[in-house]
Amino acid sequence: MESSQPEVGPRVKIGKIARRLRVTGTVQGVGFRAALCAQAEARGLGGWVRNRSDGSVEAEVAGPPEAVSALLDWAQRGPPAARVGEVQVEAIDIGEAHTGKFAQRLTL
Numbered sequence: 001m002e003s004s005q006p007e008v009g010p011r012v013k014i015g016k017i018a019r020r021l022r023v024t025g026t027v028q029g030v031g032f033r034a035a036l037c038a039q040a041e042a043r044g045l046g047g048w049v050r051n052r053s054d055g056s057v058e059a060e061v062a063g064p065p066e067a068v069s070a071l072l073d074w075a076q077r078g079p080p081a082a083r084v085g086e087v088q089v090e091a092i093d094i095g096e097a098h099t100g101k102f103a104q105r106l107t108l
Contacts, residue, residue, distance in 0.1 A: 018047075018062040018094045023075055025085030027057045033104050035079035036071075040102040043067040050105035058108070062094055 023032070028051050036049045036059060045063040052058050059075075061068055078084050 015065075016063055016094055017065050017068055018060065018092045019068055019072065020060050020090045020092050021058070021072065021075060022052075022088040023057045023059075023078070023084060023086070024055070024088075026081075026083035027078060028055055030081035031079045032057050032082050035082075036075065037102050037104055039071055039074050043071055045071060045102055046100050048103045048105045051107040053107060060092065061102075 033049045033051060036057070040047060040049075040059075040061055043063065045061045045067055047059060047061040047063075049057060049059040061071055072087065072089060075087050076084060
């Protein structure tokens with residue numbers, strides 16, 4: 001008898017996705033990391049955010065597709081003082097992203 005359940009690899013969590021984003025523009029020194037962290041926590045997302053030495057902000061987010069999509073939409077604008085130039089988004093393996101509490105990391 002065949003199973004009606006889809007095959008799922010060991011690092012996939014059904015109903016969740018993960019994305020890495022890189023945000024450029026005026027996004028450091030304007031509260032972008034703290035605001036992104038608050039937005040992610042409000043949506044129940046796991047992951048992290050950090051400044052990069054090139055002036056960009058990088059984050060990995062994981063959770064339900066609708067919540068991740070809403071955060072990516074927010075990242076296009078950011079907090080009031082930010083001037084977002086571009087948001088690059090890459091799909092990543094859910095196993096690579098934190099799925100616990102959202103955190104701010106040190107600058108890379």
